[in-house]
Amino acid sequence: MSRTILHIDMDAFFAAIEVLDDSSLKGKPVIVGGSTNRSVVSTASYEARRFGVHSAMPIFKAKEKCPQGIFLLVNMDRYKEVSKKVMDIVKDFSPLVEPVSIDEAYLDITGSENLLGSPEEIARHIKERIGKETGLTCSIGIAPNKFLAKVASDMNKPDGLTIISADEVDTFLSRLPVEKIPGVGKRTVEGLRHNGIKKVGDLKRFSKEQLIRRFGRFGSRLHELANDRDDSEVALEREIKSLSSEGTLESDTGDLAYLKRLVASHADKVAWRLRREGLKGRTVTLKIKFDDFSEMSKSRTIDYPTDSTKIISDSAIELLFNDPLKRKVRLIGVAVSKLKESGEGYQMDLFEDWHAQEKERRVDETMDEIKMRFGKRMIKKGRG
Ligand code: TTP
Numbered sequence: 432m433s434r435t436i437l438h439i440d441m442d443a444f445f446a447a448i449e450v451l452d453d454s455s456l457k458g459k460p461v462i463v464g465g466s467t468n469r470s471v472v473s474t475a476s477y478e479a480r481r482f483g484v485h486s487a488m489p490i491f492k493a494k495e496k497c498p499q500g501i502f503l504l505v506n507m508d509r510y511k512e513v514s515k516k517v518m519d520i521v522k523d524f525s526p527l528v529e530p531v532s533i534d535e536a537y538l539d540i541t542g543s544e545n546l547l548g549s550p551e552e553i554a555r556h557i558k559e560r561i562g563k564e565t566g567l568t569c570s571i572g573i574a575p576n577k578f579l580a581k582v583a584s585d586m587n588k589p590d591g592l593t594i595i596s597a598d599e600v601d602t603f604l605s606r607l608p609v610e611k612i613p614g615v616g617k618r619t620v621e622g623l624r625h626n627g628i629k630k631v632g633d634l635k636r637f638s639k640e641q642l643i644r645r646f647g648r649f650g651s652r653l654h655e656l657a658n659d660r661d662d663s664e665v666a667l668e669r670e671i672k673s674l675s676s677e678g679t680l681e682s683d684t685g686d687l688a689y690l691k692r693l694v695a696s697h698a699d700k701v702a703w704r705l706r707r708e709g710l711k712g713r714t715v716t717l718k719i720k721f722d723d724f725s726e727m728s729k730s731r732t733i734d735y736p737t738d739s740t741k742i743i744s745d746s747a748i749e750l751l752f753n754d755p756l757k758r759k760v761r762l763i764g765v766a767v768s769k770l771k772e773s774g775e776g777y778q779m780d781l782f783e784d785w786h787a788q789e790k791e792r793r794v795d796e797t798m799d800e801i802k803m804r805f806g807k808r809m810i811k812k813g814r815g
C-alpha cells in the first residue's frame with residue numbers, strides 16, 4: 432500500500448531560537464557553537480551561511496570567514512524546551528511520530544486525508560501551528576517513503592514545503608545526485624562517481640549483489656533506495672530504560688587487569704551513548720557471565736545522575752574488584768539505569784566535588800567532539 436510520510440526539519444534551529452529570544456539579532460549572521468577556538472560551529476543563521484559558515488566548521492575558521500558574525504554559546508536546555516513544544520504540536524497530527532533528532536521528526540499520515548485534509552493541507556497546518564506557537568519556521572517534505580521525505584524537506588529550505596508524489600518518484604530518483612543520500616560520505620560519493628554513478632537512478636543499472644560487493648552492507652541500502660524500496664517504518668519513540676554495552680571475550684579469563692580494561696571500555700561506550708541521548712543515570716550495573724554460563728550482576732546506585740565516563744567507569748571497576756571472581760569470565764558488560772534527561776535539574780554545585788566533576792565533564796566534551804569529527808574508533812582514554 433502506498434504510504435504518505437512527512438519529514439519535518441526546523442530551520443537553522445539553534446540560531447533561530449537565539450534570534451527569537453533576542454530580536455536585535457534578526458537578519459544578522461548568528462553563529463552558535465563552542466567557546467574555544469578549538470570547538471566547532473553547531474549551526475549558523477542563513478545570513479551567516481552566506482559567508483560560507485556551516486555546522487562542524489571550527490570556530491576559528493568561522494571567525495575568519497565571517498568576522499562580523501555574532502558568536503553565541505550553545506544553550507541546550509533552552510533548545511530542548513523548544514524541541515519538546517515542536518514535537519508536541521507534531522504529535523497532534525498523527526499517532527505515528529518518530530523524532531529523529533532535536534529538530535527533526537517523521538510522521539506517517541497515511542489514511543489521514545478524511546480526517547485532516549490532503550497531505551499538503553496537513554503540512555501547511557503543521558507549519559502554521561509551529562509558527563504561531565513557537566515563532567519559528569520549519570521545512571517539510573512529503574513523499575511515499577522516509578528517504579524521499581527527508582530529501583524533500585531539505586530541498587526548499589528555509590520555510591519550505593516540497594511534495595514528491597508516488598508517480599513522480601522515478602523521475603525524481605533519476606535526477607537526484609548521489610550526494611543527497613543521507614549518510615553518504617565523500618568517500619562513497621567518490622567511489623560511486625568512479626563507477627559512473629552520479630544520480631541515484633544510475634544505481635539501477637547494478638544488481639544488489641554488485642552493489643554489496645563494491646560498497647558492503649551499504650550497497651544493499653543503495654539498491655533499495657534506487658529501486659524505490661525504502662520500506663523502513665516510522666518507528667515510535669521508545670522510552671529508554673537503561674543503556675548497556677557488553678561483549679563475549681575471545682577466550683575465558685580470570686586476568687583482572689585485562690577485565691578492568693574491558694570494563695572501562697564498556698563504561699566509556701555507555702557514557703558516550705548517554706551523553707548523545709541527553710540522558711544521565713544513577714545505577715551502574717556490572718554483568719558477568721562465567722565459563723560455566725552462570726551469570727552474576729552487581730549494582731551500585733550513586734547519589735546523583737551522571738553521564739561521566741570516569742564516574743561510570745570507576746563505579747563498574749569497583750564492582751569488579753569487590754569480591755574475588757569464582758570462575759573464569761566468558762562475558763562482561765556495563766549497564767546504566769535509573770535514567771533521566773540531562774536537563775532535568777540537579778544542582779551540581781550542591782556537591783563538594785563540583786570542580787572535579789566539571790573537569791571530567793570538559794574531558795568528556797572534548798572526547799565527544801573528537802569522536803564526532805573523526806569517528807568513534809579514533810580515541811580511547813589512556814586509562815586502565
Ligand atoms: P540541522 O537540522 O542539521 O541544522 P539546522 O536546523 O541548524 O539548519 P537547517 O535549516 O539546515 O536544518 O541540525 C539541527 C540542530 O542540531 C542545529 O541547529 C544545531 C545542531 N547541530 C550540531 O550541534 N552539530 C552539527 O554538526 C549539526 C549538523 C547540527
Ligand code: MG
Binds near residue numbers: 442534
Ligand atoms: Mg534543521
